[in-house]
Amino acid sequence: MRAVYKVIGIISIWMAGVLSQIWAQPVELTIRYYDKRVYFAGQKPVFIQVTLTNRGASTYRFKLADDRAFSIDFDVRTLNNRPVEATEVLIRKRSTSQRIYFRELSLEPGESFSFTEDLTDYSAITSAGSYVVQAVFYPELLQREAPTRSPSPGGASPNVGTITGAPNTPASASGMGLRSNTLALSIRPAPLPEQGKVAALIDVETNEILQREPLSPDKVIEYMLTARQKGQWEKFFLYLDLEALLLRDPVKKRMWLAESEEGRLRMLDKFRSDLKSAVVDGDIVTIPMEFQVEKTTYGPEQGTVTVLEKFRVGRYIERKRYIYSVEKKDNIWMVVDYAVINLGTE
The missing domain is CATH 3.10.450.50 (Nuclear Transport Factor 2; Chain: A,)
Known part of the structure; x- marks a missing residue:
């Protein structure tokens, strides 16, 4: 009987190890503001730095589209959990059947890869308010159909290919993606230009709107x-x-x-x-x-x-x-x- 319990114990430990490897996410996706400042409604850009980090023990391989809109998506929501609509340009881009060029990249354990995107290219943030931003990265690209590998035109290197298809589905319906941490985004009402002044001036040290004082x-x-x-x-x-x-x-x-x-x-x-x-x-x-x-x-x-x-x-x-x-x-x-x-x- 003791032998049976011992075997069961060994199997339990082994299964726990296997499940921990399955459940553990070896790749971490993080986002942060590239140049944090005061943001106003209708003004661009809002740069977000996206970083992929391999936290696992083996090489991590993924595809990265030359047009990042087919590798990354941003889920922007109000504090009432209402999603912000995608920009018209993004919708047209993803709803058109086209070839999508990509590279195959790899990250060794402990390595990171970063790139920067303008959030306003993805989400139509037109109103002042508070929002929550999360990124979703698709290692196999954002697409409707299975990728079809084909040689790149012009004699490009072998690690660049194309995908045919019409990737026009929302992020949640396009397959599994890596989700990042969330960022709080505050959008202020657009200031009215004054005579002799194009827009509100911001103190880069405090991120506050500068106010003129009645100085001598x-x-x-x-x-x-x-x-x-x-x-x-x-x-x-x-x-x-x-x-x-x-x-x-x-x-x-x-x-x-x-x-x-x-x-x-x-x-x-x-x-x-x-x-x-x-x-x-x-x-x-x-x-x-x-x-x-x-x-x-x-x-x-x-x-x-x-x-x-x-x-x-x-x-x-x-x-x-x-x-x-x-x-x-x-x-x-x-x-x-x-x-x-x-x-x-x-």
Whole structure:
């Protein structure tokens, strides 16, 4: 009898080991935000980094489509567990019969493979609110029919093939997939553009919307220059009247007058990008190594702030005097113009 119990015990231990191997998931799928920031309704992108990690003891092999939409899907739901619809582009792509090129990859134990996708390419998140995001990865690709292996055109390497079929079924109906952890996604209402401002400016350190304060003209300039020294572009732009600075150029002013409201917003957006790239108005975006406010004069609506700024150029230090013109708009002093006087080197 003892021998029988011993045999049963051995079998039980063996079965437990086998079942643990079957139930254990050797591959882990994780997602995280690639560049976490504040997200607004209707704005793109929302980058998600997807990582596959082999936690098992043997080599893990899988297929990866060149078009990631046939390898990965995102399940986005509201807090009421209502799924968010897929984008129209994604639906058309998956409902069209086509060849899907893929690579066969392998992960050794402990290895990981990552790629980044824009969530807005998959889910039509058009409303502000709170959402839960989960990724589903399909090692054998997302498809309706069994894959048909065929040589790739153009003499591609043997580990690249094509699949024919019409993969247009939802993720839950397309076979077994690996599910990831979940992410909380908060979408804020889209801010209304203000005059001279294309969109809300976000503090990259706190992810909060920057608010203009009723600072004095000299404090406005100090705030702007300090932000430039620290490379904080959003704070640098906070007190700049981009429209006024743009209209200093007579050619751009004529273009502005001929544009619609939408066209003017595009001009402001391009002007802001050009400033960051120092394509235009290079003097105002040059980083000073140090600065000192020399004189501040202002009345009820207008004023000037004179600042001595120093810049390192090779082995020399250039000295320049900046005269910033400011105007009060809605009780906020804004920079509307500037002039530069070169004072030589030291």
